[in-house]
Amino acid sequence: TSDDGKKKKDIRRVQVYDCRPGSSNELPRKFNITDEDYNGFQCALRKEFSVPPDETFIVSTTDREEITEDIYKLLLDGKTLQLLESVHQMLPTATQERIEYQPHYHTLVQCGMYEYYASEGQEALPYAFAELIDNALSATRNNIGIRRIEIRLLFDESQGGPAIVVMDNGCGMTSKQLKNWAVYRLSKFIRDNTAFTSQEPGYVRPNPVPRSLNSDISYFGVGGKQAVFYIGQSVRMISKPASSPDVHEFIMSKEEFERKERDREDIYSGFIRNRMPGDSSHVNSSEELFLVPIVNEEVGKDSFTAVVITRLQQAHITYLKQHFTLWTRELAHTYHYYIHGINGNSLREMRVNDSSNNIDIQICLFEKPNRIPRLINLRDVNNDMQTLYIRSSVSTFEFKATGPKDLLVEGLVRYHPFLYDQETYPLDPYSASTEKEDDDCMVVNPEGRGKRPIFECYWNGRLIPYTTVSEFKWCEKPKKTDVVPWECYNRISGVLFANDRFEVSTNKLTFMDLELQLREKATIFTRVNNGQEQRVNIEKEFTSWLEECHVQFDKQVMFLGFLGEMRRADM
């Protein structure tokens, strides 16, 4: 063994407990064995623990492996050993061994692998993109002008790649914030936001806004990482905050984790690169050619963030190309009210001039060198489920549910009348049977709602896709109905807008207990009419609204004795 040229790495210290029967040494002794051979170590032990010359002893690990001459050479720095009379003897007093148990890097690299599947066969990719859009919405919430969010699918391999870039013109990240981005599970609630020069406040809950469209959709400190490692195996975060002229860049990748593990380097250690906007001198592999124009675009921007994902799963690329219409529609559905404002994608009502109608979410698919990229602005999607509901409805019943601790749900029910011999209730375009590409006509459901739940559920303004609420007591089909024909109960759809007091799962696919909370006795439902809350019996109100809808809008009644249309004098 070569013992010369000793680096810091080669220093070996062990701590040894005296565990011989009758020993009362409760504390271990430290031995520096860097320059000690096996015999020397034995002698040092004998001396330190005053073992009489006629007494034998053995030394073992805490797993009772005897330290023989061969094993002695393999001992690593920091090891804890036990001096024993014999290998099988009992320990008279306890010993302690220090261990390190840092989470394995699969915590990050595999965090997205399973989380997105709430059930089988559902394609989870749109919800991975949603996490990145959430972050971009959150980052652009204080923008003065347009809030621009762009997803670019760079599948034109002549430019390097494939890669996916999610860009926003939001507040960007300081170097410190970029570091915090990388810390798994460091949520905004526990983050240290202080800088030397400013004592930034901790998390401030945003003021209530209609439909809870508050853009405050960062919650757990995991979304971005789950998303990128579900989509690919490497991410390059590029960000510039308004406070600094520099762009900060940070790469996290499976490959790099594997290398660090192999080289026994610190796993969770890396470098942030600070550079001039537009400086692409560090891009030199042909695999990353696509980065050059992206870096060039930086020049002149006050602040921005670009999330560049590479090492994409091939199956994802195939899906994204083949089902472009489908998944962009699902994103339009998810952010419907952020994109279109509180009244949604209505033809009739003017868009309300609120802060949410300056949000521009654009998807751009680059496939072949000479082909024009496929481009869609989510605002132009006209066949997502909410658009279909809004456009086929003739009347809206608004309500509110409030509970203890600021729990608030705004809700609405829409009526889809029976017209000209058919139901106008829209079919679900996501359901397998209607999953035709580029089919954006409004398909109509012969049975109305059928067994589908009434309510889709939004949280802080964005859809939580796997939670629906079937109905409430006050709007369910009654056992016997004399006033309203039962089919009318199949002609309603609804939306619930829950505020941040409701909990969602970390993958934002399900609410934790929305329905349970709403069923609590303490939850009070009130009707809202022209923005005014009315403390009235909601069931009565609803039933009479439904009756009115029926009388006024259904153009034919199928089974009941229809006596002709009449307008009531009392209205």
Next chain:
Amino acid sequence: TSDDGKKKKDIRRVQVYDCRPGSSNELPRKFNITDEDYNGFQCALRKEFSVPPDETFIVSTTDREEITEDIYKLLLDGKTLQLLESVHQMLPTATQERIEYQPHYHTLVQCGMYEYYASEGQEALPYAFAELIDNALSATRNNIGIRRIEIRLLFDESQGGPAIVVMDNGCGMTSKQLKNWAVYRLSKFIRDNTAFTSQEPGYVRPNPVPRSLNSDISYFGVGGKQAVFYIGQSVRMISKPASSPDVHEFIMSKEEFERKERDREDIYSGFIRNRMPGDSSHVNSSEELFLVPIVNEEVGKDSFTAVVITRLQQAHITYLKQHFTLWTRELAHTYHYYIHGINGNSLREMRVNDSSNNIDIQICLFEKPNRIPRLINLRDVNNDMQTLYIRSSVSTFEFKATGPKDLLVEGLVRYHPFLYDQETYPLDPYSASTEKEDDDCMVVNPEGRGKRPIFECYWNGRLIPYTTVSEFKWCEKPKKTDVVPWECYNRISGVLFANDRFEVSTNKLTFMDLELQLREKATIFTRVNNGQEQRVNIEKEFTSWLEECHVQFDKQVMFLGFLGEMRRADM
């Protein structure tokens, strides 16, 4: 500022990049500023970077915060700084800052918080226990005699606690294995199992066994941690491997993580205690009185593991007491075939003498000092869903599905006949309407199966509760049926036993793509008759089996012209 008595902690070194316009120094210079005041530092910079005396400069963080005299004092060891001409100047070349981004301890402490809820209102606690039973089954798989697994709910507060202990007489853990237990996401597939004295093999896939009852249900390196931090906030692992006379103990707790963060200690660092079996000298708080008898029980055991969970959520305690029958039944359901053997909890067939009928899973609830504990052996549960299915069925149709890469599903369909004016198809005891405590009579469903899916799904022999398979093409209700009345299709239940080639989610609540895989063209279904595979048309076989069941067992036909019972001569 007191600068004397300098500890290692107080050493401060910074690295500084020369970022003045025109500079070509790409590498930073290191400065030890431990004993340097602000002016000294300025002088050292001027000298090192040869800044002419008439030139001014400033120093900033990588976030462009100027290092003033006040801020200088706050600089921590390892900081990266930039020497600039002015605060807003561009960087001529990039700088690099080293960052650390170890996952936050919430990765562990909150890992169970949301994962168990696949949908709303479902009580996830039984599945947290299931993770601990999985581990115990895995640890006892090579036991010679009885495999004993015990869950003790120690809610008698006169003995300290409350606490929950999960014990098994399995192989236990060496100190090294106990350390590996603590590493989040370190799965058995990537674990280093070597010891100095033995080169233990890596993961070895178990040989195929019927129903995949292979006890190999550890997969992701997260289950135990998710379970304990879902149930409580502190865990004490106590384990003894056969290879050593010592017991190893390790504590992981939210409180301890919080303390380490406060004291700026290494978060993922701790101590394993090695001690004599039965030595409870370290138990000295009255809160932990319940530990003493548990430690005393250690004496004489060859190997064991005890998982002791404390700081329990009060809501869990309430649930576990109030719904004792319900959740133990769900556990009996989950491990039905481990407990009862491959034929399940049948009255007719003798239990097969396989390795799985020596599994003893016992739950014990201690509530009050003078009350006899409530005790149940899962083998004695007679009203879990599988038992109900087995006991109400009169015939079984067995099959097998095989696919590429060793994919294997064993399956069976059972027939529940119409008898004496009613269906014998059992009701789901877990469904809300039948959730009465201690009601173990067999309730019967007037509509047979109704709209319920046919198949419950097991993976490596244990139930994956939130995945069901509705049907396969060959057993679904045909559009028109001349042979078998359609009600017969509502009289079947089924089980699928998938092997380890199918993926499940990390919380083992759902399969990833069982149904999709089974629908693949490459998947081949064959009938199994008396243990023999038959390459025949499974749909035909199934239909004729169903017809036979109908003819032979249904005692009355409701709507079709029943001509009387007959026994066919050809059988």
